[in-house]
Amino acid sequence: MFGDIVSNPYHVGALIRSDLTKALRSLVPEMLEEAQLAIPESLKIPGSADSVTLPVFNTMVNLVAHVSNRAMIGAPGCRNDRFLKRQVSVAAQAIPMAQVLNWFPKFSRSAVWKLFSMLAGSKDECVALLSPYIQSRIDYAQQDNPSTITDLLLRYAPKEDINDAKRLAIRVVHLNMASIHTSSIFTTHALFELARLPTSQIEQIRAEMVAAIDSEGGVCNKAAVGKFYMLDSLLKEVGRYHSLFAVGSSRVTLREAVIADGIILAPGSVVSLAPKPLHYNPEVYPDPLTFDPFRFSRLRTGEASNDARQAFTQLSNDYIVFGVGTHACPGRFFAALKIKVILCEILRNYDVTFPEGASTTPKPFAFNVFTVPNPTARLVFKKRKL
Numbered sequence: 337m338f339g340d341i342v343s344n345p346y347h348v349g350a351l352i353r354s355d356l357t358k359a360l361r362s363l364v365p366e367m368l369e370e371a372q373l374a375i376p377e378s379l380k381i382p383g384s385a386d387s388v389t390l391p392v393f394n395t396m397v398n399l400v401a402h403v404s405n406r407a408m409i410g411a412p413g414c415r416n417d418r419f420l421k422r423q424v425s426v427a428a429q430a431i432p433m434a435q436v437l438n439w440f441p442k443f444s445r446s447a448v449w450k451l452f453s454m455l456a457g458s459k460d461e462c463v464a465l466l467s468p469y470i471q472s473r474i475d476y477a478q479q480d481n482p483s484t485i486t487d488l489l490l491r492y493a494p495k496e497d498i499n500d501a502k503r504l505a506i507r508v509v510h511l512n513m514a515s516i517h518t519s520s521i522f523t524t525h526a527l528f529e530l531a532r533l534p535t536s537q538i539e540q541i542r543a544e545m546v547a548a549i550d551s552e553g554g555v556c557n558k559a560a561v562g563k564f565y566m567l568d569s570l571l572k573e574v575g576r577y578h579s580l581f582a583v584g585s586s587r588v589t590l591r592e593a594v595i596a597d598g599i600i601l602a603p604g605s606v607v608s609l610a611p612k613p614l615h616y617n618p619e620v621y622p623d624p625l626t627f628d629p630f631r632f633s634r635l636r637t638g639e640a641s642n643d644a645r646q647a648f649t650q651l652s653n654d655y656i657v658f659g660v661g662t663h664a665c666p667g668r669f670f671a672a673l674k675i676k677v678i679l680c681e682i683l684r685n686y687d688v689t690f691p692e693g694a695s696t697t698p699k700p701f702a703f704n705v706f707t708v709p710n711p712t713a714r715l716v717f718k719k720r721k722l
């Protein structure tokens with residue numbers, strides 16, 4: 337069903353080994369350029385109106401897919417609507433489909449998968465739409481000076497993939513599946529939280545962003561985004577407060593294991609971690625039931641501003657939003673940059689509020705172990721006069 341994608345996950349290795357953000361020096365300026373093109377389209381204000389009211393989650397899914405793919409495959413592929421729509425729908429189907437497949441015996445799963453793909457639109461179609469763009473990256477062959485994640489994949493791909501656009505495209509589709517909805521969930525929650533903040537705090541976040549960009553000579557590069565401490569803190573708090581999953585980071589024990597309270601786990605046991613008890617532990621997070629956007633940035637002022645332990649992407653046993661250990665999310669640095677670039681552009685150009693009379697605490701939507709922001713909840717985006 338997945339070919340050698342599980343036995344040889346070099347697309348995961350490419351993210352980990354290369355320190356993606358270091359290798360792709362142009363990542364932030366390119367995503368920023370794409371965000372500047374895509375945001376006015378996504379948040380299009382009709383006619384003579386001065387604002388637009390939109391369902392946030394789906395709007396962010398499409399926007400994130402677009403901006404992400406500037407980093408994944410470059411332009412013009414990242415602007416191909418047919419590919420983006422197909423990619424978003426393949427990713428949206430993946431999790432429910434994985435659950436459905438579990439109901440069927442192993443031998444029949446391939447057939448069920450094929451049948452479902454025929455009905456719902458397939459990954460094959462997505463790969464076919466993507467392959468010409470991958471072929472142009474192969475022709476361009478800039479592994480030594482990569483400017484997209486596909487260029488990095490080419491650096492790590494085995495011989496049989498290096499000239500095979502289709503095989504490489506499958507890897508990109510899988511990375512997009514891990515990337516688009518996770519990042520959109522964070523962007524959406526962050527926008528809801530920003531819409532709830534008093535104007536004075538929004539102005540503080542804006543002022544910090546402007547100062548960071550000024551400190552880099554007016555260029556919004558990776559170093560500037562690295563100094564958006566308040567936005568970073570808000571995102572980290574989003575991860576702490578709004579758990580994406582009830583249990584995750586599942587692992588199978590390879591030998592008998594004894595856990596701290598003496599329980600013995602037989603080999604082959606499935607162990608999963610529950611983020612909520614960790615993220616709501618009052619000994620680690622004072623007043624844990626309160627969403628405190630500056631919880632982490634308060635610990636990063638003055639001399640402590642470089643204290644990476646407080647950063648959104650920092651892994652710890654008390655913060656498992658990106659998982660733990662060897663298999664912790666290798667795309668987290670990319671995700672954080674991308675989400676910050678998008679939010680920075682939105683905050684600088686729009687005032688964001690809830691529609692009059694609408695709930696300012698839209699109930700999230702939960703299915704299986706996952707929780708996503710309420711897909712029908714809307715926000716008003718009003719163009720700022722700069």
Ligand code: HEM
Binds near residue numbers: 347665
């Ligand atoms: C805010 C956004 C994101 C969140 C919250 C997130 C979260 C996670 C989590 C919880 C895991 C499982 C870790 C574990 O098992 O311990 C994971 C794995 C993974 N993520 Fe992310 N992720 C995000 C964005 C991304 C992006 C943008 C990419 C790729 C470009 C990506 C690629 C991956 C991959 C390839 C794995 C599998 C790693 C492995 O099995 O070794 N993720 N992610």
